[in-house]
Amino acid sequence: xxxxxxxxxEVTGVDKVFHRGSExxxxxxxxxxxxxxxxxxxxxxxxxxxxxxxxNLLAGLDRPTxxxxxxxxERIDQLxxxxxxxxxxxxxxxxxxxYNLMPTLNAARNVELPLLLTHLSRTERKKHVEVALSVxxxxxxxxxxxxxxxxxxxxxxxxxxxxxxxxxxxxxxEPTGDxxxxxxxxxxxxxxxxxxxxxxTIIMVTHDNDAAKRxxxxxxxNKGKLTTDxxx
Amino acid sequence: xxxxxxxxxxxxxxxxxxxxxxxxxxxxxxxAAFGIAGVVAVMVSVLSIAHGVNQTMDKSVSSRNAMVLRSxxxxxxxxxxxNDTAKIVAEAPGIARNEFGPLASPELxxxxxxxxxxxxxxxxxxxxxxxxxxxxxxxxxxxxxxxKFEWGRNEVIVGSAASRExxxxxxxxxxxxxxxxxxxxxxxxxxxxxxxGEIWTDASxxxxxxxxxxxxxxxIVRLNSEDSFTEFKDSLTADPRVNVKVIRESEYYAGQTxxxxxxxxxxxxxxxxxxxxxxxxxxxxxxxxxxSARTREIATLRALGFKxxxxxxxxxxxxxxxxxxxxxxxxxxxYFAFDGFEAATLNWSSFSQIAFSFRVSGSLLIQGIAxxxxxxxLGGLFPAIRAARLPVATAxxxx
Numbered sequence: 001x002x003x004x005x006x007x008x009x010e011v012t013g014v015d016k017v018f019h020r021g022s023e024x025x026x027x028x029x030x031x032x033x034x035x036x037x038x039x040x041x042x043x044x045x046x047x048x049x050x051x052x053x054x055x056n057l058l059a060g061l062d063r064p065t066x067x068x069x070x071x072x073x074e075r076i077d078q079l080x081x082x083x084x085x086x087x088x089x090x091x092x093x094x095x096x097x098x099y100n101l102m103p104t105l106n107a108a109r110n111v112e113l114p115l116l117l118t119h120l121s122r123t124e125r126k127k128h129v130e131v132a133l134s135v136x137x138x139x140x141x142x143x144x145x146x147x148x149x150x151x152x153x154x155x156x157x158x159x160x161x162x163x164x165x166x167x168x169x170x171x172x173x174e175p176t177g178d179x180x181x182x183x184x185x186x187x188x189x190x191x192x193x194x195x196x197x198x199x200x201t202i203i204m205v206t207h208d209n210d211a212a213k214r215x216x217x218x219x220x221x222n223k224g225k226l227t228t229d230x231x232x
Numbered sequence: 233x234x235x236x237x238x239x240x241x242x243x244x245x246x247x248x249x250x251x252x253x254x255x256x257x258x259x260x261x262x263x264a265a266f267g268i269a270g271v272v273a274v275m276v277s278v279l280s281i282a283h284g285v286n287q288t289m290d291k292s293v294s295s296r297n298a299m300v301l302r303s304x305x306x307x308x309x310x311x312x313x314x315n316d317t318a319k320i321v322a323e324a325p326g327i328a329r330n331e332f333g334p335l336a337s338p339e340l341x342x343x344x345x346x347x348x349x350x351x352x353x354x355x356x357x358x359x360x361x362x363x364x365x366x367x368x369x370x371x372x373x374x375x376x377x378x379x380k381f382e383w384g385r386n387e388v389i390v391g392s393a394a395s396r397e398x399x400x401x402x403x404x405x406x407x408x409x410x411x412x413x414x415x416x417x418x419x420x421x422x423x424x425x426x427x428x429g430e431i432w433t434d435a436s437x438x439x440x441x442x443x444x445x446x447x448x449x450x451x452i453v454r455l456n457s458e459d460s461f462t463e464f465k466d467s468l469t470a471d472p473r474v475n476v477k478v479i480r481e482s483e484y485y486a487g488q489t490x491x492x493x494x495x496x497x498x499x500x501x502x503x504x505x506x507x508x509x510x511x512x513x514x515x516x517x518x519x520x521x522x523x524s525a526r527t528r529e530i531a532t533l534r535a536l537g538f539k540x541x542x543x544x545x546x547x548x549x550x551x552x553x554x555x556x557x558x559x560x561x562x563x564x565x566x567y568f569a570f571d572g573f574e575a576a577t578l579n580w581s582s583f584s585q586i587a588f589s590f591r592v593s594g595s596l597l598i599q600g601i602a603x604x605x606x607x608x609x610l611g612g613l614f615p616a617i618r619a620a621r622l623p624v625a626t627a628x629x630x631x
């Protein structure tokens with residue numbers, strides 16, 4: 001749920017410092033970012049610029065050293081580890097570069113995983129899985145295991161898993177980074193459709209300019225700060 | 233309730249992923265399971281000796297039998313009294329009778345040197361001189377080969393376990409008692425028990441052969457009923473003509489095996505604990521490797537919203553499963569290799585050999601599997617904590 005100004009995500013004055021031995025590594029410094037509901041934002045920057053760290057903070061996988069992260073009006077940086085896990089399950093869909101599917105589960109069971117964290121019955125879960133797989137065009141491959149699917153298909157299963165709980169926010173960490181151009185285009189088409197047709201708010205970390213052009217807004221980062229912020 | 237079901241569903245799901253990926257780690261998993269199997273096999277095998285000895289003693293016992301020894305004696309070896317005392321004992325109230333008189337058998341207990349078949353070494357074998365009532369006092373006595381010895385002659389019958397465990401105890405052969413050869417005329421069974429490891433003969437023939445005069449070492453009596461014991465005991469302890477100790481047969485044999493079973497159980501437990509420690513380290517190594525191999529999977533599940541406790545439990549469950557497989561394997565190995573295996577060992581109370589069978593009982597198998605489970609839990613605990621504490625963001629980045 002967006003705030004009064006229509007912002008779903010609000011990052012305010014966020015610092016992130018990692019400690020390695022006696023050395024402090026400042027990855028993010030005083031970062032501020034607002035993301036309206038329904039936006040498709042591409043986060044770009046060189047390696048080490050802090051974009052993945054920012055994505056982790058938005059996903060509630062990490063906490064800022066300073067500052068606040070508010071999503072749907074909730075300060076997620078103040079939630080306990082346990083509540084954060086529950087919050088992630090309800091509000092965030094994650095898409096990984098290397099798909100991160102469970103090799104021993106077929107496509108349908110992989111997509112069903114986040115639904116195990118809900119109160120849905122087995123029948124209801126099955127229906128949700130069918131819908132999610134049909135959205136990504138893989139209903140006919142529901143019984144196939146990851147090793148039996150191409151990279152593009154595995155990523156589509158990953159996306160189905162990310163959207164099956166109808167999350168508030170879809171966070172994609174280089175979703176086309178491991179794919180060839182054709183498969184990348186298919187995945188980007190899918191993400192665009194999810195954004196435009198279903199109004200999903202998507203934040204995508206990418207190195208790929210072509211992928212970033214599919215977003216409605218591109219934010220560049222360097223050395224832990226936003227450098228440019230423009231419509232695609 | 234819903235939250236609990238939800239949590240349970242997470243535990244089942246995460247655990248099943250781990251178990252399904254076991255074939256990918258089959259080398260390490262098999263090493264851990266076989267290590268635990270070895271521990272359980274050794275533990276169960278050693279404890280089955282104590283179990284077998286105890287069972288042999290239990291089979292020696294009748295609730296209606298009592299033993300009379302000289303006061304202050306704990307074993308037949310240290311006991312001794314005159315024929316007059318034996319006659320007074322036989323006339324005490326509470327003893328069952330048949331047409332020939334009271335069921336009381338005054339007996340002589342000596343040991344002779346024979347060769348143990350399994351080791352070809354010398355062994356002290358009990359040679360018991362009995363009276364006629366002995367056949368009635370021992371409930372399940374029967375001749376399984378040959379015949380009973382004739383009273384007044386240098387003849388013996390041997391217990392079925394003794395005939396298997398010691399060389400030269402076949403029917404038709406003879407053994408040297410003192411300097412005389414005594415003929416073996418039969419093999420007997422008492423339905424198991426210590427007596428089957430003994431050689432029996434006529435007490436009145438044995439006495440002069442061992443220069444014992446008209447002395448006995450025990451009187452074994454069959455009582456009218458289990459409840460007659462108090463009457464029998466009170467009458468003898470109150471009788472100023474005799475100075476004897478009256479105990480139930482069960483009490484006597486429990487005392488006979490106490491040292492032996494304590495030593496075997498202690499030794500078996502010590503070996504199990506030492507080997508178990510090694511197996512814990514093996515399981516630890518395997519489960520740390522498992523956590524390492526499953527880092528991606530665990531981090532992904534945590535990122536999706538799975539809580540730490542299902543992850544922790546899943547690692548413990550996997551470790552427990554390997555341990556249970558190992559425990560079952562070890563138990564089965566011990567059972568098929570040793571259950572019923574016949575052996576003889578020194579009874580430290582009588583300094584004579586006691587023949588027994590290894591007994592891998594159900595309770596011993598459960599004990600072995602429970603020990604395996606403990607190894608599994610200890611081996612899985614720290615890796616499970618490590619998995620639960622895995623920093624998700626770092627783990628995902630390190631892929």
